[in-house]
Amino acid sequence: MEIGLNHYLVLSTILFAIGLVGVMRRKNLLLLFFATEILLNSVNIAFAAISHFYGDLTGQMFAFFVIAIAASEVAVGLGLLIVWHKRHGNIDLDSLSTMRG
Amino acid sequence: MFEAIAFYLFAFLTIAMFFITVTTSQALYALTALAAGMIFISAFFFILGADFLGAIQIVVYSGAVMALYAFGMMFFDTTREVKEKNGNKYIVVGMSTLAAILVVAIFAAPMVSENITALYPVIEGAGNTQQVGMVLFTKYLVPFEVAAIMLLVAMISGIVLAGKKMDLSLTLYNTAEIDDMKKDQAKKVLS
Numbered sequence: 386m387e388i389g390l391n392h393y394l395v396l397s398t399i400l401f402a403i404g405l406v407g408v409m410r411r412k413n414l415l416l417l418f419f420a421t422e423i424l425l426n427s428v429n430i431a432f433a434a435i436s437h438f439y440g441d442l443t444g445q446m447f448a449f450f451v452i453a454i455a456a457s458e459v460a461v462g463l464g465l466l467i468v469w470h471k472r473h474g475n476i477d478l479d480s481l482s483t484m485r486g
Numbered sequence: 487m488f489e490a491i492a493f494y495l496f497a498f499l500t501i502a503m504f505f506i507t508v509t510t511s512q513a514l515y516a517l518t519a520l521a522a523g524m525i526f527i528s529a530f531f532f533i534l535g536a537d538f539l540g541a542i543q544i545v546v547y548s549g550a551v552m553a554l555y556a557f558g559m560m561f562f563d564t565t566r567e568v569k570e571k572n573g574n575k576y577i578v579v580g581m582s583t584l585a586a587i588l589v590v591a592i593f594a595a596p597m598v599s600e601n602i603t604a605l606y607p608v609i610e611g612a613g614n615t616q617q618v619g620m621v622l623f624t625k626y627l628v629p630f631e632v633a634a635i636m637l638l639v640a641m642i643s644g645i646v647l648a649g650k651k652m653d654l655s656l657t658l659y660n661t662a663e664i665d666d667m668k669k670d671q672a673k674k675v676l677s
Binding site for chain 2: 387388391392393394395396398399400401402403404405406407409410411413415416418419420422423426429430433434436437440441442443445446448449450452453454455456457458459460461463464465466467468470471476
C-alpha cells in the first residue's frame with residue numbers, strides 16, 4: 386500500500402487535535418506548554434510531507450523557522466513561569482485570572 | 487512496503503505518546519512521553535527524505551527543549567498531582583467543529599493545488615543537507631538572520647528572568663530593598 390500525502394496530512398491533523406485537547410483541558414501552565422509543543426510539531430510533519438511530495442524545499446525551510454520559534458518560546462516562557470512561581474507559589478492557570486483587573 | 491510499515495508503526499507510537507502527554511496527571515510522565523514523541527516524529531522526517539530536519543529535530547527538541555523543561559521543572563512542585571479543568575460543553579463542541587473543518591480542508595487542498603509548481607525545486611545531484619544550505623543561505627538569508635537575533639533575544643530574556651539571584655526570590659523585593667541587601671552584604675564582607 387502506497388503512503389501518499391494524505392496519510393501524512395491526516396496524521397498531522399490527529400496530532401494537532403491531540404494538542405488542541407491538551408490546550409483546552411490543561412490547567413497547569415507547564416503542561417499547557419507541552420501541548421503547544423505538540424501543536425508546533427504536528428504542523429512540522431505537514432510541512433515536511435508537502436515539501437517531499439511537491440519536490441519543493443520551502444516546506445523544510447518553514448519547518449526550520451518553526452523549530453527556532455519553538456525553542457525561543459520555551460526559553461522566554463520558562464523564564465516567565467519561574468518568576469510567576471516565585472511570586473505565587475503555583476503555576477495554575479486560574480491564578481493568572483487576577484491580571485483581569 | 488517497508489515505508490508503509492514504518493509509517494504506521496511510528497504513527498501509532500507518536501499518537502500514543504502524545505496522548506499520554508495530554509492525559510496523564512504526572513508532570514514527569516508527560517515530560518518523558520513528550521521527549522519520546524519528539525524522537526518518533528524525527529522518524530517521519532527521515533522517511534520523507536528530510537534528513538537534516540530529522541537531525542535538527544532530535545538535537546533541538548530532545549536535546550535542548552527537553553533539557554530546558556527538565557531543568558525548569560526543578561523549580562516547580564512536580565510531584566503534586568495536576569488538577570484538571572472540568573469539561574466545558576461549549577469547548578468540546580468548538581474543538582470538534584475545528585477538527586472537522588481541518589479534515590475537510592486537508593482533503594480539499596490537493597484539488598485546489600493541482601497546478602502548483604515548486605518555487606524552490608529540489609536540486610539534482612545534491613544531498614538533503616546541501617540542498618537545505620543552498621536554499622537557506624540564498625533565498626532565506628534575511629529570515630535566517632532575523633531568527634538568529636530572535637534566539638539571542640530569547641536567550642538574554644531567559645537569563646534575566648530566571649537567572650538573577652536565584653536564592654533570594656528577587657521579584658518579591660523592590661529596588662530600595664535590594665540596594666539595602668547589597669549594602670548589608672558589603673558590610674559583612676568588610677567586618
